Amino acid sequence: MTKADIVNEIAKETNLEKVAVQKVVESFMENIEASLAKGNNVYLRGFGSFIVKKRATKTARNISKNTTITIPAHNIPSFKPSKTFSGKLK
Numbered sequence: 001m002t003k004a005d006i007v008n009e010i011a012k013e014t015n016l017e018k019v020a021v022q023k024v025v026e027s028f029m030e031n032i033e034a035s036l037a038k039g040n041n042v043y044l045r046g047f048g049s050f051i052v053k054k055r056a057t058k059t060a061r062n063i064s065k066n067t068t069i070t071i072p073a074h075n076i077p078s079f080k081p082s083k084t085f086s087g088k089l090k
Contacts, residue, residue, distance in 0.1 A: 036077050048081040 007025055011018045032042050032050055042050040057073045081089075 039075070044082075046082055046084050048079055048085055051078050051080060052076070053078045 003025065007018055007022045010016070010025070011021045014021070035042050036050060036052055039052055041052060044050075052075050055074050055076060058071050059068055060071055061068050
């Protein structure tokens with residue numbers, strides 16, 4: 001399912017214009033992105049959590065050049081579904 005599919009489904013269910021729904025969906029995603037960029041987690045009760053995970057520094061190998069490189073510590077976004085959400089997928 002794409003963002004356009006989500007906008008179409010919500011517009012059908014709510015009888016709102018697609019343009020308005022698209023603005024809401026994009027604003028929602030921008031707010032989540034901004035919160036995660038600040039290092040804050042986003043909790044949506046009954047759906048799940050968008051969290052920031054910290055990755056430690058690690059050593060990796062470049063096989064083609066036969067060298068080792070150090071990958072610095074960094075943060076990555078992650079999604080953890082709620083128990084209610086996970087239960088619906090069985």
